[in-house]
Each structure stands twice: as C-alpha cells, then as structure tokens.
Amino acid sequence: MRIVDVCAFYAPRGGGVKTYVDRKLAAGARHGHEIVVIAPGEQRATEVRGPGARIEWLPAPKMPFDRNYRYFPDQESIHAALDRLRPDMVEASSPWRAAEAVASWRGSAPRALFMHADPLAAYAYRWFGPVAKRETIDRGFDWFWRHLRRLDARFDLVVSPSRSLADRLTDGGLRQVVTHPLGIASGEFGPEHRDPALRAALLRRCGLGPEATLLLGLGRHAPEKRWPMVVDACMAAGVERPVGLVLVGDGRERAKILRHVGENPHVLLLAPVTDRPALAQLLASADALIHGCEAETFCLVAAEARAAGLPLIAPDRGGAADQARESGGEVYRAADAGSAAQAVLRLIERGVDTLGAEARARAGGVRTLDRHFADLFAAYRGLGAGMVRAA
Structure with a gap:
C-alpha cells in the first residue's frame, strides 16, 4: 500500500x-x-x-x-x-x-x-x-x-x-x-543500561547522597507539561525525605522554570539528550520517572522509562496514567502539587529498591x-x- x-x-x-x-x-x-x-x-x-x-x-x-x-x-x-x-x-x-x-x-x-x-x-x-x-x-x-x-x-x-x-x-x-x-523502538532501552555511578553523580549534583531518591522528568518546557508543579511536588516531598529531581529538556518556558527553581540545590536542569544510548543510560539510572502532563495521548517517554525499568509517578488522567499503573508506580490528582508530593512519598515508603527491581523484571514486556x-x-x-x- x-x-x-x-x-x-x-x-x-x-x-x-x-x-x-x-x-x-x-x-x-x-x-x-x-x-x-x-x-x-x-x-x-x-x-x-x-x-x-x-x-x-x-x-x-x-x-x-x-x-x-x-x-x-x-x-x-x-x-x-x-x-x-x-x-x-x-x-x-x-x-x-x-x-x-x-x-x-x-x-x-x-x-x-x-x-x-x-x-x-x-x-x-x-x-x-x-x-x-x-x-x-x-x-x-x-x-x-x-x-x-x-x-x-x-x-x-x-x-x-x-x-x-x-x-x-x-x-x-x-x-x-x-x-x-x-x-517504543526495539532494543534501545533496558535495565541493563543502569549505571550506579551515574545515579550517584546526578544526586551529588543535586546536593544529595546516594541514599536519596533520584526522580527524572523528561520533556519539552511547555505549559501543558506542568514542570513548575512537578518542582513544587518534589520540593514538598523533600521536606520529609531526601529527593533529587533532574529535569531534562528545553522550550519556550525554560526561563520561567529556571525562575521557579530559583536557588533550590536539589533540582538540576539538563539540556535535551539527543544521543539515544546516553538517554537509555540516563533513564535506566534513575529511581523513577515523574510526569506532570495529563494531556498525553500515549506518553512515549513514559513507555521508554518503563522499558528502562523505572516505576512512574504520573497524573491520574491521560496516557501517562495508563503507563504509570502498568509500571507499578503511583498516580496523583492531575494539576495538584500536594497530591503529587504525596504520590512521591508513597512510592518511597513502598521501597524504591523493591519497586525498581519489580519494574526491571517487567521491562521486557513493554509494547514495541x-x-x-x-x-x-x-x-x-x-x-x-x-x-x-x-x-
């Protein structure tokens, strides 16, 4: 055809x-x-x-x-x-x-x-x-x-x-x-790319030790992605447990997000990662992916994170919610920073190492x-x- x-x-x-x-x-x-x-x-x-x-x-x-x-x-x-x-x-x-x-x-x-x-x-x-x-x-x-x-x-x-x-x-x-x-593209993402040294290095750049939880946010800096809300949620959860957030991306809202982060040492902004092997390593080395957008029709980055062996924290509507539930992660009320903070804490309380091992065991079943x-x-x-x- x-x-x-x-x-x-x-x-x-x-x-x-x-x-x-x-x-x-x-x-x-x-x-x-x-x-x-x-x-x-x-x-x-x-x-x-x-x-x-x-x-x-x-x-x-x-x-x-x-x-x-x-x-x-x-x-x-x-x-x-x-x-x-x-x-x-x-x-x-x-x-x-x-x-x-x-x-x-x-x-x-x-x-x-x-x-x-x-x-x-x-x-x-x-x-x-x-x-x-x-x-x-x-x-x-x-x-x-x-x-x-x-x-x-x-x-x-x-x-x-x-x-x-x-x-x-x-x-x-x-x-x-x-x-x-x-x-997802076959063969690009998998738990085998996990690098404990990279995880520790990213947490150090967030001013935290290896006992902290490393959350990764990946996507365009656009209003519908709700990155300021994600930052607020991680900052709130960080009051009770050590949480580092790495945001990877760029876009027209970058200056706004930088202002919102301010001097917070536990939030790290990185430029988009276009090298696919490097992205696979980055995804696999985090503890969980956190997402803020409830308007995703599928959420490719969430599927790639699942294939890398990560549990997800996502709003309770849209394609990201479907992915989070299948990952064994947590969902929260869309657009609610307080609810998102509680979802982060629930995931930590359930055991990041245990959830990560379970997510890595399921990673091979992600649709291609x-x-x-x-x-x-x-x-x-x-x-x-x-x-x-x-x-």
Missing part, C-alpha cells in the same frame, strides 16, 4: 509527533508499504528517507505562537498533492485544517484520523479545570465535540493511541474509534513500535480490502 500521512505538526525541530513519524517512515518498507508524509515546510521539496519513504514538503508560513512549526495555508495544496500521489490509504495527524482537507478530498482511498493530540486536555481542561468540572467544560466546548463528530462521520477510522483517550472520544459520541497503542505498526498496517490493509470488495 501507499500510505500518505498529511501531518500538520511534523517539523525539523518537532517533538513526539516527529519521533513517531520518523519511525513510521523507517518501518513502512519492512512491512511492504510505501510511506509518504505531506508536511508544511519552508519551501516545496522532496526529501527521500530511504526505500519507499519520503517527505513531500509544501510551502507554509510559520505559526505565530511557536516558530518551530508551520501550518498548511489552504486545503487546495493538500488536495493537489493527494491527487498527484494517488494513495491507497490517507492519514490525517491532527483534527484541524489537515483533517478537514483529507475529509473533503475527492479521492476514493480510505482515510484515518490519527489522534496524536488531545486539544481539550492540553488547553481547555488545563485552563478552566481549576474553576469548573470537566462536564461543564465539555458543554462549553461543545463546538469542538460537534467538530470531532463531523470528522468521525467522514473518516473510516479514528485511531486513538491509548485506551483512556479512546474512552473519552467514544463517550463524546464518536463511532469510528479504534485503539492502537504506540510503543514494531508491534504497533504491524497492527496498524494490518488494520489499514483490511480497510482497503473491504472497500475493494464493496466496490
């Missing part, structure tokens, strides 16, 4: 979506498929990534609120690219303009909406959650649910990467929802991207065959 992904949030310096799409470009040929990504770029260009894998960049302006990303200026350019590519299957990777363009394209190929993002959780629930119940927020944003239901009626599949998001979409009235959990793509491509193949039979 020729699978074309109209991916509005693919960018050279992108985050989780870029990581996933890059993996899909590499996986397509192994499964006998051609993968073409249509992405907004600086200029029209074709970038070949390997046999049967390429990116078709369409000229697009930069987004005003995040200059790392661009946006498709119109539907016509997307329609023209799809007409030229003649796909057997079309994906839209966000529920906005790209999805509208894919839905309105006149071609006969089946199409899937892949929910890489959860806009309500990332924005509406985060903004209004402190003053309103979720049911009230959903009623206030009924226009968005109507929009999703209209897309649902025009797509053959709505792919959710986690059960928690799939349940919310179904509760919201969507009928084409299927769950295809993501996964190979399994994800095999399942997803099989679903696409079956959908295409069904349309042929119906023709």
Whole structure:
C-alpha cells in the first residue's frame, strides 16, 4: 500500500509527533508499504528517507505562537498533492485544517484520523479545570465535540493511541474509534543500561547522597507539561525525605522554570539528550520517572522509562496514567502539587529498591513500535480490502 500521512505538526525541530513519524517512515518498507508524509515546510521539496519513504514538503508560513512549526495555508495544496500521489490509504495527524482537507478530498482511498493530540486536555481542561468540572467544560466546548463528530462521520477510522483517550472520544459520541497503542523502538532501552555511578553523580549534583531518591522528568518546557508543579511536588516531598529531581529538556518556558527553581540545590536542569544510548543510560539510572502532563495521548517517554525499568509517578488522567499503573508506580490528582508530593512519598515508603527491581523484571514486556505498526498496517490493509470488495 501507499500510505500518505498529511501531518500538520511534523517539523525539523518537532517533538513526539516527529519521533513517531520518523519511525513510521523507517518501518513502512519492512512491512511492504510505501510511506509518504505531506508536511508544511519552508519551501516545496522532496526529501527521500530511504526505500519507499519520503517527505513531500509544501510551502507554509510559520505559526505565530511557536516558530518551530508551520501550518498548511489552504486545503487546495493538500488536495493537489493527494491527487498527484494517488494513495491507497490517507492519514490525517491532527483534527484541524489537515483533517478537514483529507475529509473533503475527492479521492476514493480510505482515510484515518490519527489522534496524536488531545486539544481539550492540553488547553481547555488545563485552563478552566481549576474553576469548573470537566462536564461543564465539555458543554462549553461543545463546538469542538460537534467538530470531532463531523470528522468521525467522514473518516473510516479514528485511531486513538491509548485506551483512556479512546474512552473519552467514544463517550463524546464518536463511532469510528479504534485503539492502537504506540510503543517504543526495539532494543534501545533496558535495565541493563543502569549505571550506579551515574545515579550517584546526578544526586551529588543535586546536593544529595546516594541514599536519596533520584526522580527524572523528561520533556519539552511547555505549559501543558506542568514542570513548575512537578518542582513544587518534589520540593514538598523533600521536606520529609531526601529527593533529587533532574529535569531534562528545553522550550519556550525554560526561563520561567529556571525562575521557579530559583536557588533550590536539589533540582538540576539538563539540556535535551539527543544521543539515544546516553538517554537509555540516563533513564535506566534513575529511581523513577515523574510526569506532570495529563494531556498525553500515549506518553512515549513514559513507555521508554518503563522499558528502562523505572516505576512512574504520573497524573491520574491521560496516557501517562495508563503507563504509570502498568509500571507499578503511583498516580496523583492531575494539576495538584500536594497530591503529587504525596504520590512521591508513597512510592518511597513502598521501597524504591523493591519497586525498581519489580519494574526491571517487567521491562521486557513493554509494547514495541514494531508491534504497533504491524497492527496498524494490518488494520489499514483490511480497510482497503473491504472497500475493494464493496466496490
């Protein structure tokens, strides 16, 4: 099959979506498929990534609120690219303009909406959650649910990467929802990369000894990640037990996070780690991963941490919560620093060494991207065959 992904949030310096799409470009040929990504770029260009894998960049302006990303200026350019590519299957990777363009394209190929993002959780629930119940927020944003239901009626599949998001979409009235959990790259992460010397060195940089608990936070410095709340939780837990926090990442909120940390010696900020073996060693050498974002659709970093043998501390909503429960870790009330601090203390009281050993024993069972793509491509193949039979 020729699978074309109209991916509005693919960018050279992108985050989780870029990581996933890059993996899909590499996986397509192994499964006998051609993968073409249509992405907004600086200029029209074709970038070949390997046999049967390429990116078709369409000229697009930069987004005003995040200059790392661009946006498709119109539907016509997307329609023209799809007409030229003649796909057997079309994906839209966000529920906005790209999805509208894919839905309105006149071609006969089946199409899937892949929910890489959860806009309500990332924005509406985060903004209004402190003053309103979720049911009230959903009623206030009924226009968005109507929009999703209209897309649902025009797509053959709505792919959710986690059960928690799939349940919310179904509760919201969507009928084409299927769950295809993501996964991690095979062979990159594992408990065997654990380095006690690295753990001790990081704790020393946090002003603590090896008896302390080393928590790791990994991700973009963006509002929805709630790193200031994570810092507050670890500082509060640190009053009762020695806790060191290492935050790895960068982004537009970095200055705000630095101000929030202030002179606290037990919080260490590190630049993003792009070297995969080094990241594997860092993950495996912590005692637990702590996460603050309740808007994750899957939470790849949480899955990678599980594969490295870590228990997780995560909010009780979103894809990170699913991962934390499977890790044997702890969940807390989303957006509540006090609840997160108690989750940290509960994990410590249960025994960091014991929980770590149990998590390392389970690490090999974490779902892989190979399994994800095999399942997803099989679903696409079956959908295409069904349309042929119906023709």
